[in-house]
Amino acid sequence: MATTNKMRLHWSPRSPFVRKVMIAAHELGLADQIETTRTRVATNQVHKGLLSDNPLGKIPTLILTDGTILYDSVVICEYLDSIAAKPKLFPPSGPARFKALRRHALGTGYLDMLLTWRNEASRTAPNPGMIEGSELKHAATIKALEAEALSLAQDDFGIGHIAIACALSYLDFRFDALQWRDGNPELSAWHAAAVARPSFMATTVVDD
Numbered sequence: 001m002a003t004t005n006k007m008r009l010h011w012s013p014r015s016p017f018v019r020k021v022m023i024a025a026h027e028l029g030l031a032d033q034i035e036t037t038r039t040r041v042a043t044n045q046v047h048k049g050l051l052s053d054n055p056l057g058k059i060p061t062l063i064l065t066d067g068t069i070l071y072d073s074v075v076i077c078e079y080l081d082s083i084a085a086k087p088k089l090f091p092p093s094g095p096a097r098f099k100a101l102r103r104h105a106l107g108t109g110y111l112d113m114l115l116t117w118r119n120e121a122s123r124t125a126p127n128p129g130m131i132e133g134s135e136l137k138h139a140a141t142i143k144a145l146e147a148e149a150l151s152l153a154q155d156d157f158g159i160g161h162i163a164i165a166c167a168l169s170y171l172d173f174r175f176d177a178l179q180w181r182d183g184n185p186e187l188s189a190w191h192a193a194a195v196a197r198p199s200f201m202a203t204t205v206v207d208d
């Protein structure tokens with residue numbers, strides 16, 4: 001692959017995983033080093049052109065200036081953090097690092113669960129066990145996040161915050177009927193502050 005002076009990101013304005021990467025890039029001052037390529041993917045329709053860059057056919061997929069290819073969003077965020085000057089989004093070591101990694105896993109895993117739920121719910125005959133399981137996991141995740149909201153507000157903003165706020169915004173985008181803010185005042189307040197950051201404002205998720 002030819003060497004270019006910008007990284008290239010397989011991108012979509014609808015993908016919350018792509019959004020997480022782009023928020024990280026904005027926070028780290030790297031957004032202008034990334035050129036985006038609109039890549040349409042769907043679980044029921046493989047994007048064949050993407051398979052040579054990512055055999056899993058998923059976005060985000062990042063192509064570095066030397067042609068090296070990175071996926072998934074977790075790896076890409078860690079890579080961006082590694083090449084950025086301060087501020088860093090991944091604490092270097094100790095309890096703060098593992099708290100951030102756990103939060104990153106929670107936000108990203110929550111998104112994985114929500115996308116699976118949405119796909120299942122769109123089927124002609126959804127599996128009742130999967131729907132019920134998704135509802136239970138969603139309720140448990142929101143409860144856990146409400147309990148953690150004050151700590152989120154107090155800790156240095158980082159990758160865990162980005163992942164969790166992206167997942168909550170995805171609820172607004174695709175699961176409006178869940179009304180997740182009801183009964184969760186601390187989490188609602190924390191999320192409102194997070195999405196007011198310029199990095200979130202620059203990366204609003206839209207259908208196109």
Ligand SMILES: N[C@@H](CCC(=O)N[C@@H](CS)C(=O)NCC(=O)O)C(=O)O
Nearest residue numbers: 015017041042043058059060072073
């Ligand atoms: N674990 C992956 C999930 C990425 C993902 O599921 N992306 C969706 C778009 S939002 C996708 O590429 N779907 C196509 C497919 O599943 O085939 C990550 O964190 O990057």
